[in-house]
Amino acid sequence: MALIDQRVEVPVTIDESLCIEGCTLCVDICPLDSLAISDETGKAYMHVDECWYCGPCADRCPADAVTVNIPYLLR
Amino acid sequence: MEIPPIEDRLHLDCEVLVVGGGTAGTMAAITAAEHGARVLLLEKAHVRHSGALAMGMDGVNNAVIPGKATPEDYVAEITRANDGIVNQKTVYQTATRGHAMVRRLEGYGVKFEKDEHGDYAVRRVHRSGSYVLPMPEGKDVKKVLYRVLRRRDIRERVRIENRVMPVRVLTEGGRAVGVAGFDTRSGRFVTVAAGAVVLATGACGRLGLPAGGYLYGTYENPTNAGDGYAMAYHAGAELSGIECFQINPLIKDYNGPACAYVANPFGGYQVNNRGERFVDSDYWSGHMMAEVAREIASARGPIYLKLSHLPGETVTAVERILHSTERPTRGTFHAGRGHDYRTDDVEMHISEIGLCGGHSASGVWVDEHGATTVPGLYAAGDLACVPHNYMIGAFVFGDLAGAHAAASHRVPAGLPEGQVAEAHELVYRPLRHPDGPPQPQVEYKLRRFVNDYVAPPKTAAKLEIALESFERMRDEIAGMGARTPHELMRCAEVGFIRDCAEMAARSSLTRTESRWGLYHDRADLPDRDDANWLFHLNLRKLPDGSMAFVKRPVEPYLVPVEGFDPVAAEPEPVATRPGARVRRAGETRAGHAAVGRSPRILELHRIAEEAPDLARLAPYLADEEPKVRRAAIAALTETVPEGAGVALAAALADEHGTVRRAAATGLRELAEVLPATPEFGAALAERVTSPDASVRGTVLDVLRALRLGDVALFAAALGDDDHRVRIEAIRGLVSLDEPGPLAGAARDASREVRVWVARGIAAVGRPSPALDGLAADPDPLVRAAALESSAATGSPLVDQAVAGMADPAWQVRAGAARCLGAAGEPLEPLVAALGDGNLDVRKAAVLALAGHVSRPEVAAALRGALADPDADVRAHARRALDG
Ligand SMILES: Cc1cc2nc3c(=O)[nH]c(=O)nc-3n(C[C@H](O)[C@H](O)[C@H](O)COP(=O)(O)OP(=O)(O)OC[C@H]3O[C@@H](n4cnc5c(N)ncnc54)[C@H](O)[C@@H]3O)c2cc1C
Ligand code: SF4
Ligand code: SF4
Numbered sequence: 001m002a003l004i005d006q007r008v009e010v011p012v013t014i015d016e017s018l019c020i021e022g023c024t025l026c027v028d029i030c031p032l033d034s035l036a037i038s039d040e041t042g043k044a045y046m047h048v049d050e051c052w053y054c055g056p057c058a059d060r061c062p063a064d065a066v067t068v069n070i071p072y073l074l075r
Numbered sequence: 076m077e078i079p080p081i082e083d084r085l086h087l088d089c090e091v092l093v094v095g096g097g098t099a100g101t102m103a104a105i106t107a108a109e110h111g112a113r114v115l116l117l118e119k120a121h122v123r124h125s126g127a128l129a130m131g132m133d134g135v136n137n138a139v140i141p142g143k144a145t146p147e148d149y150v151a152e153i154t155r156a157n158d159g160i161v162n163q164k165t166v167y168q169t170a171t172r173g174h175a176m177v178r179r180l181e182g183y184g185v186k187f188e189k190d191e192h193g194d195y196a197v198r199r200v201h202r203s204g205s206y207v208l209p210m211p212e213g214k215d216v217k218k219v220l221y222r223v224l225r226r227r228d229i230r231e232r233v234r235i236e237n238r239v240m241p242v243r244v245l246t247e248g249g250r251a252v253g254v255a256g257f258d259t260r261s262g263r264f265v266t267v268a269a270g271a272v273v274l275a276t277g278a279c280g281r282l283g284l285p286a287g288g289y290l291y292g293t294y295e296n297p298t299n300a301g302d303g304y305a306m307a308y309h310a311g312a313e314l315s316g317i318e319c320f321q322i323n324p325l326i327k328d329y330n331g332p333a334c335a336y337v338a339n340p341f342g343g344y345q346v347n348n349r350g351e352r353f354v355d356s357d358y359w360s361g362h363m364m365a366e367v368a369r370e371i372a373s374a375r376g377p378i379y380l381k382l383s384h385l386p387g388e389t390v391t392a393v394e395r396i397l398h399s400t401e402r403p404t405r406g407t408f409h410a411g412r413g414h415d416y417r418t419d420d421v422e423m424h425i426s427e428i429g430l431c432g433g434h435s436a437s438g439v440w441v442d443e444h445g446a447t448t449v450p451g452l453y454a455a456g457d458l459a460c461v462p463h464n465y466m467i468g469a470f471v472f473g474d475l476a477g478a479h480a481a482a483s484h485r486v487p488a489g490l491p492e493g494q495v496a497e498a499h500e501l502v503y504r505p506l507r508h509p510d511g512p513p514q515p516q517v518e519y520k521l522r523r524f525v526n527d528y529v530a531p532p533k534t535a536a537k538l539e540i541a542l543e544s545f546e547r548m549r550d551e552i553a554g555m556g557a558r559t560p561h562e563l564m565r566c567a568e569v570g571f572i573r574d575c576a577e578m579a580a581r582s583s584l585t586r587t588e589s590r591w592g593l594y595h596d597r598a599d600l601p602d603r604d605d606a607n608w609l610f611h612l613n614l615r616k617l618p619d620g621s622m623a624f625v626k627r628p629v630e631p632y633l634v635p636v637e638g639f640d641p642v643a644a645e646p647e648p649v650a651t652r653p654g655a656r657v658r659r660a661g662e663t664r665a666g667h668a669a670v671g672r673s674p675r676i677l678e679l680h681r682i683a684e685e686a687p688d689l690a691r692l693a694p695y696l697a698d699e700e701p702k703v704r705r706a707a708i709a710a711l712t713e714t715v716p717e718g719a720g721v722a723l724a725a726a727l728a729d730e731h732g733t734v735r736r737a738a739a740t741g742l743r744e745l746a747e748v749l750p751a752t753p754e755f756g757a758a759l760a761e762r763v764t765s766p767d768a769s770v771r772g773t774v775l776d777v778l779r780a781l782r783l784g785d786v787a788l789f790a791a792a793l794g795d796d797d798h799r800v801r802i803e804a805i806r807g808l809v810s811l812d813e814p815g816p817l818a819g820a821a822r823d824a825s826r827e828v829r830v831w832v833a834r835g836i837a838a839v840g841r842p843s844p845a846l847d848g849l850a851a852d853p854d855p856l857v858r859a860a861a862l863e864s865s866a867a868t869g870s871p872l873v874d875q876a877v878a879g880m881a882d883p884a885w886q887v888r889a890g891a892a893r894c895l896g897a898a899g900e901p902l903e904p905l906v907a908a909l910g911d912g913n914l915d916v917r918k919a920a921v922l923a924l925a926g927h928v929s930r931p932e933v934a935a936a937l938r939g940a941l942a943d944p945d946a947d948v949r950a951h952a953r954r955a956l957d958g
Contacts, residue, residue, distance in 0.1 A: 020677070023676065029123050032297065052293075053404045056130065070329070
């Protein structure tokens with residue numbers, strides 16, 4: 001079967017300049033496991049478009065680096 | 076990833092296994108541990124923020140508090156709400172144990188709303204009885220539970236494995252002996268041998284597709300994909316009432332509750348496009364949902380939650396709850412559309428369908444201890460069929476199941492390797508064909524079929540198409556492709572959703588009547604048929620793999636309920652029919668040292684895991700970086716070492732505002748658990764002169780809650796510059812039964828403060844001359860509060876109230892009506908107010924007259940109100956006349 005890479009806007013963004021390298025708090029707690037640490041930058045990012053826009057990732061980030069937006073389809 | 080050989084698995088064993096670490100699961104684990112069992116808790120997310128409570132809860136929907144309601148009233152209420160089909164023995168457990176559970180949670184540090192005298196402040200939302208108990212700091216519930224799980228005595232007995240997801244319950248000789256599943260990050264296969272298994276995996280929230288089209292934008296937490304329903308089914312357990320779906324009225328598109336339960340006490344309500352209220356009870360039931368669906372589809376649609384008529388500060392108070400708990404991104408959603416509750420009513424809609432015992436009645440069949448029909452297997456929380464059980468019921472049944480499992484676990488001889496191999500195949504199958512259709516597309520299609528053919532209004536013809544579609548999709552699901560452990564998790568979930576969809580369609584087809592309003596609205600069979608269907612409809616999987624249905628008689632009621640007469644009968648079989656690698660958090664990346672710019676915060680996170688004492692946290696509390704100090708306060712409030720109170724009080728003097736705010740939040744959150752020592756009181760009192768008003772407000776609030784404040788301190792704070800501090804001062808004085816100094820505040824510049832003075836006098840309950848002044852206040856909200864409050868002092872301001880009935884402001888007329896109702900004389904103005912143009916005034920008049928129905932002229936007037944255009948007014952009039 002054919003598969004393609006397609007662009008998708010994801011709801012959660014992380015300000016890399018603020019994200020603390022070595023920290024994994026948001027990745028640890030996201031209930032949907034949608035956040036990961038990038039191999040390239042060592043910073044957190046959203047790796048799949050799966051989100052309940054619930055907020056603990058932003059709430060718990062010690063660096064205020066996480067912004068939770070409402071998923072595009074619902075905005 | 077490669078398919079891991081079955082032998083490379085992680086094997087664990089325990090006495091009590093709990094699957095799902097949400098509301099019911101954490102309580103089951105704690106109770107089982109307290110009963111001495113060795114417990115394993117598996118959670119597919121992370122227990123710290125998982126399940127429906129991840130971001131807290133704004134209130135208890137169903138607490139039976141002695142003196143406010145009786146267990147019998149509650150059981151009868153739920154029996155009516157569920158159209159007679161309940162095993163009252165189970166509901167009775169929630170009714171009788173809910174109060175002790177509230178106390179237990181309070182002991183853990185959860186805050187429930189209390190009046191100034193320390194009584195629980197329950198509110199009425201149900202048709203009869205008051206069961207709704209607000210939780211002012213509800214956002215912290217899960218945090219509190221997690222703190223208990225990590226208490227030394229508990230964590231010695233409870234092992235937690237996060238990100239591990241069972242897919243099948245294993246059985247041997249008909250008894251549950253463990254589970255098989257996998258680690259959703261490493262992909263490792265996992266088996267567990269257990270003496271007893273408690274399933275607490277929540278609702279099936281990903282059944283219908285939300286109208287917004289986003290797979291995870293569901294009402295329920297989307298990690299609850301119906302896992303437990305499928306696992307219980309394949310283990311051979313009975314499920315019940317699956318055709319009684321969950322459907323809720325939600326903020327349109329956002330798809331989260333803007334609960335009338337929250338807005339109601341503040342004066343908000345649901346209206347149609349003409350501004351009329353149309354439901355006669357805000358309690359969520361299938362009948363209410365049918366009314367909502369009808370209204371939306373009518374010329375009077377859509378519907379709204381109306382708040383725009385309320386004063387700004389009231390809206391702010393509603394926002395403070397709605398934008399911080401349960402679904403805190405509500406504010407972001409409204410802001411994104413440029414909407415504001417002050418000017419825009421909130422458009423509401425009905426949600427996708429789901430399965431949920433906690434909200435409706437679709438769940439795994441359990442007895443009054445949470446035991447299923449499979450020995451050794453329990454179900455608790457939303458997964459279990461205990462109708463309308465909600466959060467407190469999930470706690471109660473988690474506790475019951477945990478206790479029962481701890482008392483009756485049995486060491487299994489071994490695991491059935493055939494079932495283990497089947498589970499292994501189920502999990503890893505998608506790796507065999509990584510280019511197969513991806514989960515998002517397969518899931519979308521499956522759930523769209525659910526919307527098209529299973530959601531009400533249901534017909535046999537549509538349900539047949541549904542079954543055909545689900546059958547066709549069986550192969551597509553088996554052919555799904557995946558490449559990572561994360562994708563394997565989503566693929567396994569699609570299998571659960573398909574199982575639930577099939578159960579939902581078959582059950583709906585089998586129950587040949589309509590019942591529970593919209594939940595089981597069979598358009599082709601519109602009538603309720605008690606003669607044939609005042610029965611539970613249970614289903615289970617037969618050994619040959621087919622789905623069998625049985626009609627179970629409703630057990631004789633413990634509490635008789637008029638209109639429902641279950642008949643004794645034998646269970647009767649009905650029809651049967653054939654039947655890119657994600658890195659693990661914490662894993663170090665090759666070639667990257669943790670060079671971080673804040674190693675101190677990383678150290679703190681590590682230390683916080685080890686239940687540190689205050690001395691270990693002290694250096695971080697004194698760190699020069701405010702960010703580190705804030706993180707240290709977060710660690711302090713999570714772990715609460717001895718001396719935490721004094722340390723938090725000290726942090727109220729921090730030079731950095733964010734640190735002070737974190738300390739203030741922590742103190743409010745912990746008010747119930749911090750010991751009220753004189754030293755702590757002194758440390759707090761020192762901060763009452765802080766230049767930061769939020770600090771001063773917190774100090775007064777916490778001193779009041781801990782009963783550590785004195786009259787002089789509160790009275791002095793009445794002169795504070797900030798009105799929020801002055802309000803806290805009033806609450807403090809009221810808690811000490813000291814209304815004297817309040818008289819001065821009756822001339823306060825802030826109308827909010829003056830309203831609080833009036834309410835405070837009511838709470839003290841003794842006449843006060845200050846009320847006369849307040850009743851003549853230039854502000855209508857103050858006049859309204861004064862009139863209403865005077866009724867509670869035993870000396871109602873009757874003359875002013877009679878005059879107030881003609882006030883141009885509706886709030887004053889409503890307050891005056893409440894005053895006259897309590898005074899009992901004269902009633903003529905109340906009868907006249909039944910013709911008032913404002914629906915809230917008419918409602919207040921009906922409620923005020925309700926206490927005087929024995930008088931013929933009152934009864935006659937109330938009979939007239941049965942034709943009121945407003946549904947609420949009609950409902951209250953009917954209730955008053957009934958009795
Ligand atoms: C938005 C919202 C608002 C609500 N508001 C209120 C309210 O104000 N008052 C009230 O009384 N009730 C309210 N409720 C209902 C109440 O929260 C629930 O009834 C209750 O929390 C259910 O608890 P539970 O343990 O069954 O489910 P949950 O708390 O959802 O826990 C289920 C857990 O199981 C985990 N899990 C699922 N599948 C697996 C698997 N295969 N393996 C491992 N783990 C798994 C999930 O990740 C989750 O952590 C609300 C519910 C929602 C969704
Ligand atoms: S919690 Fe914040 S600092 Fe930590 S990894 Fe996530 S974004 Fe980075
Ligand atoms: S909002 Fe919730 S689901 Fe979305 S990334 Fe943050 S924690 Fe995960």
